[in-house]
Amino acid sequence: MNRSELNVLIVDDESHARERLERLVGELPRCKVVGLCGTGLEALDLVNELAPSVVLLDIRMPGMSGIEAARHLSTLSEAPAVVFTTAYDEYAMEAFDTQAVGYLLKPIRKERLDKALHQAARLTATQLKLVAASDPESAQRQHIAVRVRDSLRLIPVKDVQFFRADQKYVSVYHTGGEDLIDESLTELTEEFSAEFLRIHRSILVSVRYLEAVEKERAGRHFVRIRGREEPLPVGRRQVGNLKRLLRGR
Amino acid sequence: MRPALKPQPMSKSGAIKLNDTGEIGAGESLDRRRPGTSMNTRATTSSRRIAFDPAPQDDFFLPDFCAARMVLSIVLALELLALTLALARPSGTVFLTELARISLFMQWLGLTAAAALCYSRRWLAKLSVPVAALTAFSLLTVNVVIVSEVVFLLGRSLAERGVIVSFFPDSHWTFLLRNVGISAIVSIMLLRYFFVAHQWSLHVRAEARARINALQARIRPHFFFNTMNTIASLTRTDPSRAEEAVADLADLFRATMRDSVEPSRMSEEQELCRTYLRIEKLRLGDRLTIQWQMADALTLGIVPSLTIQPLLENAIHHGIEPLDGGGTVWITGELSDDDIVITVTNPVTEMTGRFIRPGNRLALENIRERLSLAYGERGRVDVTEEEGSYTVTLRFPYEE
Numbered sequence: 001m002n003r004s005e006l007n008v009l010i011v012d013d014e015s016h017a018r019e020r021l022e023r024l025v026g027e028l029p030r031c032k033v034v035g036l037c038g039t040g041l042e043a044l045d046l047v048n049e050l051a052p053s054v055v056l057l058d059i060r061m062p063g064m065s066g067i068e069a070a071r072h073l074s075t076l077s078e079a080p081a082v083v084f085t086t087a088y089d090e091y092a093m094e095a096f097d098t099q100a101v102g103y104l105l106k107p108i109r110k111e112r113l114d115k116a117l118h119q120a121a122r123l124t125a126t127q128l129k130l131v132a133a134s135d136p137e138s139a140q141r142q143h144i145a146v147r148v149r150d151s152l153r154l155i156p157v158k159d160v161q162f163f164r165a166d167q168k169y170v171s172v173y174h175t176g177g178e179d180l181i182d183e184s185l186t187e188l189t190e191e192f193s194a195e196f197l198r199i200h201r202s203i204l205v206s207v208r209y210l211e212a213v214e215k216e217r218a219g220r221h222f223v224r225i226r227g228r229e230e231p232l233p234v235g236r237r238q239v240g241n242l243k244r245l246l247r248g249r
Numbered sequence: 250m251r252p253a254l255k256p257q258p259m260s261k262s263g264a265i266k267l268n269d270t271g272e273i274g275a276g277e278s279l280d281r282r283r284p285g286t287s288m289n290t291r292a293t294t295s296s297r298r299i300a301f302d303p304a305p306q307d308d309f310f311l312p313d314f315c316a317a318r319m320v321l322s323i324v325l326a327l328e329l330l331a332l333t334l335a336l337a338r339p340s341g342t343v344f345l346t347e348l349a350r351i352s353l354f355m356q357w358l359g360l361t362a363a364a365a366l367c368y369s370r371r372w373l374a375k376l377s378v379p380v381a382a383l384t385a386f387s388l389l390t391v392n393v394v395i396v397s398e399v400v401f402l403l404g405r406s407l408a409e410r411g412v413i414v415s416f417f418p419d420s421h422w423t424f425l426l427r428n429v430g431i432s433a434i435v436s437i438m439l440l441r442y443f444f445v446a447h448q449w450s451l452h453v454r455a456e457a458r459a460r461i462n463a464l465q466a467r468i469r470p471h472f473f474f475n476t477m478n479t480i481a482s483l484t485r486t487d488p489s490r491a492e493e494a495v496a497d498l499a500d501l502f503r504a505t506m507r508d509s510v511e512p513s514r515m516s517e518e519q520e521l522c523r524t525y526l527r528i529e530k531l532r533l534g535d536r537l538t539i540q541w542q543m544a545d546a547l548t549l550g551i552v553p554s555l556t557i558q559p560l561l562e563n564a565i566h567h568g569i570e571p572l573d574g575g576g577t578v579w580i581t582g583e584l585s586d587d588d589i590v591i592t593v594t595n596p597v598t599e600m601t602g603r604f605i606r607p608g609n610r611l612a613l614e615n616i617r618e619r620l621s622l623a624y625g626e627r628g629r630v631d632v633t634e635e636e637g638s639y640t641v642t643l644r645f646p647y648e649e
Contacts (some may be wrong), residue, residue, distance in 0.1 A: 013536075013570075014475065014478075014479065014532055014533070015531065016478070016479040016482040016483060016486075016531075017475075017478050017479070017482065017535055019482050019486060020478065020481055020482035020485075023485065026645075039573065061570075062570060062571050062572050062573045062575075063573045086475075087470075087471050087478060088470040088471045088474045089471075089474040090470075098518035105474070106474055106475065106477070106478040107474070107477050107478040107480075107481040108478075156393070207451070
């Protein structure tokens with residue numbers, strides 16, 4: 001990366017907003033626009049491809065919000081610095097300030113943009129989690145990021161059948177296979193409490209894929225997962241919860 | 250009683266000029282309209298203000314005693330009072346005879362009093378509250394003296410002719426003084442009651458109006474700042490569109506800032522919606538498609554201002570913006586059984602559905618409240634959610 005020049009990627013779903021940012025960045029000394037795109041998903045691809053030093057990321061975008069995109073980016077080893085841009089997001093604003101996360105308010109002033117770009121820093125996953133928690137639309141990710149060498153692969157949460165913790169890692173089992181992720185089961189349980197159920201000390205199951213509960217002769221319970229052969233064990237304390245849930249459906 | 254905020258167009262004649270330029274036909278997208286025509290339409294907007302009296306009755310604390318319902322209430326109240334007085338008579342008197350006699354006298358008394366207040370109300374309304382109350386009190390007292398005297402004289406003249414009717418009082422002064430005493434107490438209580446009830450209704454009305462004002466002023470900040478951003482961008486790339494966007498935004502804000510209890514013509518409200526949609530179209534480009542089908546029969550109708558535009562704002566904010574490839578907002582308006590029926594439909598996905606509620610509900614509640622203030626039970630807001638679509642339906646009586 002060239003120290004004297006900042007390579008900037010612009011992400012915004014509105015074309016006029018992109019155009020304006022492109023022009024403003026172009027007018028700044030030692031700044032260069034390397035790419036433009038309109039969604040969070042495209043942004044992740046372009047970061048892989050272009051390795052920008054800073055990403056200007058709009059928060060409210062269709063598909064994947066800017067905050068979620070930033071969370072996925074933060075898992076990269078060579079993650080770019082991120083500056084959020086927003087018209088008005090009452091929730092996230094306070095968190096930005098307290099977490100020292102860079103953000104710009106639209107319409108953006110040139111001087112502020114200049115300053116923000118040069119002060120922009122890589123965001124830590126913790127910072128982002130706290131920011132996301134303050135915004136109801138971003139509190140829950142819609143994708144789980146899996147690192148494949150240097151790039152990211154995204155698994156839609158709705159394709160995830162269950163998470164299983166081994167000694168060191170958490171594996172995510174989804175309709176397209178299984179992958180290792182670097183997250184804790186406790187945090188996943190908390191984040192996806194609306195759609196996932198902890199059925200065992202080490203297993204978090206998607207309610208969407210729950211098929212049936214079975215009882216073995218020895219008295220232990222198992223669940224069957226749609227699209228999976230092997231049954232999953234149910235912790236003794238979770239049996240009641242699970243039955244209540246299945247009855248409620 | 251009539252709903253307090255019922256729209257009352259005071260002048261139906263003249264002043265209201267309607268032009269029908271730029272109706273958007275079905276399937277025609279907004280940006281195909283010529284900028285020139287829309288500017289012309291807007292130029293006449295200000296001359297189309299419609300006078301609106303939020304409270305049909307004036308602000309005097311005495312109610313209208315000529316109204317049929319009021320007369321009925323008086324008759325009933327007097328009958329209750331007569332019953333009380335008859336029950337309070339010492340034993341030894343025949344209850345039903347007492348009741349009949351007291352009732353007859355009191356109904357005469359009450360109806361003449363109502364007539365006196367009915368005719369003098371206009372004149373009393375010009376006085377200050379204490380003077381008016383005192384005058385009304387004197388009127389009621391004079392009324393009771395006159396009626397008592399007439400009854401007494403009638404009884405005496407009948408007695409002189411040899412007809413003795415036990416109905417009539419025999420002791421002149423006791424009769425008169427008792428009546429004046431009872432009347433004075435009841436009149437004071439009644440005047441006090443009317444005054445308090447009036448104060449209360451004023452308070453309720455003021456509160457409702459304040460709330461409407463507060464809620465109405467809410468144009469989503471998100472929309473405002475994004476629009477400013479778009480304009481900032483256009484000032485360099487397309488100055489004439491930037492100029493138009495500034496004018497559109499100004500019109501929109503003017504509409505939200507004017508007196509909120511003033512209703513709009515449907516044509517005016519529609520123009521406002523189009524202004525709003527033009528801005529959104531500029532901002533969202535191909536992501537936003539509008540299907541607009543408004544019956545021409547609605548144009549002269551009256552609608553509480555800013556009831557339709559917030560629905561569009563909701564539809565775009567919650568329905569279109571979160572959609573990857575954008576989508577279509579459907580707006581229909583028709584006349585059905587003398588009611589104006591407006592529907593706004595936007596797509597919903599599993600993803601957008603999750604967040605549609607909180608902000609949306611506030612705007613819907615606001616509209617629901619305003620329609621019911623204006624039209625009572627005849628103003629309705631219904632929400633229907635079907636697979637993949639979310640529809641809000643407004644229904645309220647057609648008035649010109």
